Amino acid sequence: MKALCWHGKNDIRCDTVPDPTIEDARDVIIKVTSCAICGSDLHLMDGLMPTMESGDVLGHEFMGEVVEVGSGHAKFRKGDRIVVPFNINCGACRQCRLGNFSVCERSNRNAAMAAAQFGYTTAGLFGYSHLTGGYAGGQAEYVRVPMADVAPMKVPEGMDDESVLFLTDIxxxxxxxxxxxxxxxxxxxxxxxxxxxxxxxxxxxxxxxxxxxxxxxxxxxxxxxxxxxxxxxxxxxxxxxxxxxxxxxxxxxxxxxxxxxxxxxxxxxxxxxxxxxxxxxxxxxxxxxxxxxxxxxxxxxxxxxxxxxxxxxxxxxxxxxxxxxxxxxxxGQTHVKRYLEPLTKLIQEGRIDTTSLITHRSADLADGPALYDAFKKKEDGCVKVVFHPG
The missing domain is CATH 3.40.50.720 (NAD(P)-binding Rossmann-like Domain)
Structure with a gap:
């Protein structure tokens, strides 16, 4: 599959990488229908976050259609359209039970590394360095979503991708x-x-x-x-x-x-x-x-x-x-799951405008390196880039 990958400071490439597979019974695999470049991705592009490795798949603002479901997963079915928060939540640790989803105690596969840097671990994050778990991001054609029975939300009927995409983060x-x-x-x-x-x-x-x-x-x-x-x-x-x-x-x-x-x-x-x-x-x-x-x-x-x-x-x-x-x-990083339902309601009521900030759209991830550059340099009036892969 195609994916936007980090290869060093100011070196973003559209690579061909292996398709993700189910690794845990709670996983789902989604076909990405929309994803975006976030300002936080520029910190990675500029080499400001430690523990990035060449070839890491970028992106933490993404959504898509479920195409495969783990054997122990019961929340979603194939064909469901889901929004995926940028932080990964186990749903069972003390912090998740308190609603402090950005500091989930169990989802960061490199918790000891994060604790050494910050005192305690953060949650696992998609596409945001090995300090936050080394999870492949969503600027790709397909993504594995671990612990998918907790944070992701099914898109309500009648809502298109661009109306809900930014529920993932910004x-x-x-x-x-x-x-x-x-x-x-x-x-x-x-x-x-x-x-x-x-x-x-x-x-x-x-x-x-x-x-x-x-x-x-x-x-x-x-x-x-x-x-x-x-x-x-x-x-x-x-x-x-x-x-x-x-x-x-x-x-x-x-x-x-x-x-x-x-x-x-x-x-x-x-x-x-x-x-x-x-x-x-x-x-x-x-x-x-x-x-x-x-x-x-x-x-x-x-x-x-x-x-x-x-x-x-x-x-x-x-x-x-x-x-x-x-x-x-x-x-603090955002406790995304906390806000999904109330913010969805505000979007449905027309009280929040989610689309006016989108200035650049592409159906091809191969345009990613150039659009990263335009976003960083604020060229061509670039405020927000959205991809619709495929």
Whole structure:
């Protein structure tokens, strides 16, 4: 079968790889009908995640039709269309029982490796390094879905692929990022980044009752999407001092909560935050905390800092600001299964737009390397790439 594979920094290829097979009684095999490139995939492309191996199949946003079922699997049947969350869940460990699906204790085949890096294991993730289990990803024609009786969801009748595809990751990620802000109604929320996760964080904050939504972005296509999604104010970080603008917008009080949707590959910055980022790049050439540094500075005292953006290792953080301002920091990979049913209902009601951000579509995975490049460089107005293999 065809699959998009990692072969080193900035080296993504469309390879022919072996078809997946059933390895456990709870498995299903799906024929992929839709998959997407995520901003997190660019971290892999840029060589920022350790333990990648040449030939690893990429992709954690995918869905498809069940074509084979393990002997012990009873949830799905051949022909069912299913959405597959990016994290793999056993359904039985303490964390799964608590609903903390992104830190499932049993699905990561390399749990000891993850624990050595983070203290405790993460869940197994599709297509996201051997640190998270080394599972083949979904930018492929077929995928083995382990523990498929827990996290995946059957697509309701009448819903097409593109309306539900982003339930696999970026929609619940944006929603969880906004949920962490504890929006009760009338708040001012500032969001760094209007890429795909930021797009859904904006919509989510609006649904939850935020009165003012400030978005920090510089790419014209993403600014247009942010306004469409419900942003009330735009700050172009390349031409304005973000902190001073947020102070002006909020009458000097600061945002009630802030959301860093950018993560480790932020760019730009003014003042001390820009200096810290420049130093970090010289020291490590990897993680750049500019968005997080600005967010911590711009949030009001006793406000909330929500971080759905991905970070993979240590970064310099102004703990003095967090402590002295009494801030609450909330983060984590998304507990996707938690949100599947309520978000599906919002899509069905027309309250969430899941398709306007798709700018590039292809039926051929062979276009993948070029589309990865366009997505990374934000060329040709590229905001979100979706493949419909076959």
């Amino acid at each position: 929609l619940p990620t944006g929603w969880q990022g906004a949920e962490h802000c504890e929006i009760k109604g009338g708040e001012t929320i500032a969001i760094w980044g209007a890429g795909p996760v930021g797009y859904f964080a904006i919509q989510s904050a609006k649904i939850m009752g935020a009165e003012r939504i400030i978005v920090i972005e510089t790419v014209p296509e993403r600014i247009a999407l942010a306004i469409k999604a419900g942003a009330t104010d735009i700050i172009d970080f390349e031409s304005e001092d973000v902190f001073e603008r947020i102070k002006a917008i909020t009458g000097g009080r600061g945002a009630d909560a802030v959301i860093d949707c950018v993560g480790m590959e932020a760019s730009g910055g003014h003042g001390l935050a820009g200096v810290v980022t420049a130093i970090q790049e010289k020291l490590t050439s990897t993680e750049r905390p500019i968005a997080l540094a600005e967010a911590i500075k711009a949030v009001r005292p006793c406000g909330i800092v929500s971080v759905p953006g991905v970070y993979g290792g240590p970064i310099p953080v102004n703990m003095g600001s967090i402590v002295q301002k009494g801030l609450t920091l909330k983060s």
